Amino acid sequence: MEGPSATGDAVVTPEVQASESPPLGMLDRAKRALFRNGSDDEFASPEARWWELVGYAALLVTALAMRLWDLGARAMHHDESLHALYSWNLFDGRGYEHSPMMHGPFQFEANAAIFLALGDSDLTARLLYAFAGTLLIAMPFLFRRHLGRFGALMVAGLLTASPAILYFSRFARNDILMAVWTLGLVISMWRYLDEGRPRYLYFSAGLLALALTTKETAYLVMAMLGLYLAMRVALPVIERSLKPIEIEGASPPVAIGRVIRALWGAYADGVDLSKLSRPAAFLAVMITLTLPQWSAFVSLFQDTPLLSWTGLVLAAGEGNLTIGAPIGGGQVLAFLIVVSLLGVSIAVGYRWCWAVWWRCAVVFYAIWIPLYTTFFTNLGGIQSGLWQSLGYWVVQQGEGRGGQPWYYYIVIGSVYEFLPLLIGAAAMVYYLRKRDRFGLFLVHWSAITFVLYTVASEKMPWLLVNITLPFIILVGKFMADVFGELDWRRLRNSEVWLVAAGVAVFMVLLWQLALYEAGSVDLTDVALVAALIVVLVAMVASGWLLMRRIERQYFRAAVLVGVAGVLLVLTVRTGWIASYRNSDIPVEMIVYTQTSPDIARLLDTIEETGIGIDNPADIDQTSGFTWPWAWYFRDSDNADFPTYNENSFGTPPTSPLVVVHSQNREAADAGLGDAFTEGERIRHRWWFPEGTYRNLTPVKVLRGILDRNAWRSTTDYWLYRSGVEARIGSEDAYVYFDADFEQNFTTP
Secondary structure, eight states: OOSOOTTOOOOOOOOOOGGGSOOOOHHHHHHHHHHOOSSSSGGGSSOOOHHHHHHHHHHHHHHHHHHHTTTTOSOOOHHHHHHHHHHHHHHTTSOOOOOGGGOOSHHHHHHHHHHHHHOOSHHHHHHHHHHHHHHHHHGGGGGHHHHOHHHHHHHHHHHHHOHHHHHHTSSSSTHHHHHHHHHHHHHHHHHHHHHOOHHHHHHHHHHHHHHHTTOTTHHHHHHHHHHHHHHHHHHHHHHHHHTTOOOTTOOHHHHHHHHHHHHHHHHHTOOOGGGOOHHHHHHHHHHHHHGGGGGGGGGGGTTSTTTGGGTOBSSOOTTSTTTTSOBTHHHHHHHHHHHHHHHHHHHHHHHHHHHHHHHHHHHHHHHHHHHHTTTTTOTHHHHIIIIIHHHHHHHHTTTOTTOOOTTHHHHHHHHHOHHHHHHHHHHHHHHHHHOOHHHHHHHHHHHHHHHHHHHSSOOOGGGHHHHHHHHHHHHHHHHHHHHHTSOTTGGGSHHHHHHHHHHHHHHHHHHHHHTOOOSSOSHHHHHHHHHHHHHHHHHHHHHHHHHHHHOHHHHHHHHHHHHHHHHHHHHHHHHHIIIIISTTOTTSTTTOEEEOHHHHHHHHHHHHHTBTTTBOEEEOOGGGTTTTHHHHTTTOSSEEOOOOOTTTTSSOOSOSEEEEEGGGHHHHHHHHGGGBOOOEEEEEEEEOOGGGTTTOOHHHHHHHHHOHHHHHHHHHHHHHOOSOGGGOEEEEEEEEEBTTSOOOOOOO
């Protein structure tokens, strides 16, 4: 059979005899070493070249430095503080129980281990994600067979520079972890499809378990891979079944009948599970290992005619303590569904290849069960992991948290990930025409991922990481293939590089012309505009002549270099500004809603004066203002979190520090009186003004395209993040100090 054997024998591709290859010159050998992959030549050996190791080492050092630099400076975001505090609770011996509201347990248990080893702080709370973001840079090295040596290095470089991946490698959320597991799973899948070695199934089982214990977006990853494998398995079967059918000259009803009979005959023949192809085997393993975790998907039908007549609750809605969990009689049905699906999984695994399948299952559950049960201290985690984990997010899809428009990822992608999205669009056309199998997979991965996240009701900036990853890999493969088709000896021709440089200059000059605004219409302005137009026309004419001299494929490669070079410079600039200059300032869409720097300044005063440790502190928890303070006062017995209202200040508090939500300011001013300093406004959390892109329509977009003022304002934001400062939204607090308490807190 084509699938793995119980003995683990590998399928080995025959080697190509040296005599079959013509003599290679030095440049040809260098080119093949860079771009060629597979087992068709001497450069397919797995040993890395010295220049590869130097390249990856340089990228890894750069990436790690970028992710660690000033990592603890930004105040903790609401979600970051929540993740950090629950990790700290586990580290501090207070335990942890899985809650699907905070996604999977992996990050909490991993963070607790980091706290144990390195201590707890804002910096160490983000280390896991910084290390994961750095590990992601190294992973293309394992994918060189399909990306090529140059393509893999290109992918690693783009991952290093990606603004979204950089920002969320410095942010305590689990999306960057999912990027690592997803890429690892894709690599393992292709290694198995190439070699058929069972060890890649074992790796995949472990990665599936890690993904499912990290975040529910794992289900979208499995859906994407499952659809690809299903098409790869089914399409040849359909083609073989329909090939002998004669429909020429037949009436439509007769032709349709023949097609249906042929497909039914193929279905009736059944599937021999012991003789699955590699794609079918990988699909079977992925489905059977995770089938019980899909059980809660049935809850989608609880309010439909299919199940509504039963009155059973399979996923409790909002307002319940256990959102997404079955209630009452629904628990019985849920148990039966889980047990039935587990039985189906075991039966299929037994009929396929039991010696391999049970090992996959052991790897999967040896990771999944300890993590969900917090290493067997919370056995209820098995129930929440099997059902509530997915059930919670099935219920939440109706909430549509974030309320973003359907085009949200187009907007935010154009601001941050314009390079992979623009060049990725060209790559999709290239591979759809070329029909390269791996290239088509990358097109599928990129397109389906974009569609799935666009269709999903909850849209958030951190989910951009999941969309960016496949596009970057697609672009790296595309660049490698385009340059791999060229003769390197001809690249020494200066005309090719002249075109590349000319394209970059042309883009800059065209940009200047499109947005040029004269202070006053005089002869100088007219002459400057005329000169720009003449230069641009001359460059187009020169480009046309050069294209005829150096052939189209070389001209296209030169244009690609020029465009990619300009976009890469802008990408590095965008990532740098977002991650270091504006990392907590919501002029950036990617910042979304962020704890204000005012909190960081107040924390400096708290640390200097010992408030919360030596002296008590009162923090108004109205509107969730407990966060991030609960994290910052985690070691304190002197911090209190009352919920203030207009009647709360009849008796002045004894704490030297009182932080009050802005809606309670008047009551605080009246109640605290002269015993406290005048309340000083601090922005507790602030957010990007989403009205700048909401409610777009085709008519508004068309008007904007034709309006130079709209172009200018859009460009000012795209390049300088200007034009939105005055519209930043915020939810404020007021801080009061005991009049006799020495402190020097001020806000800008």
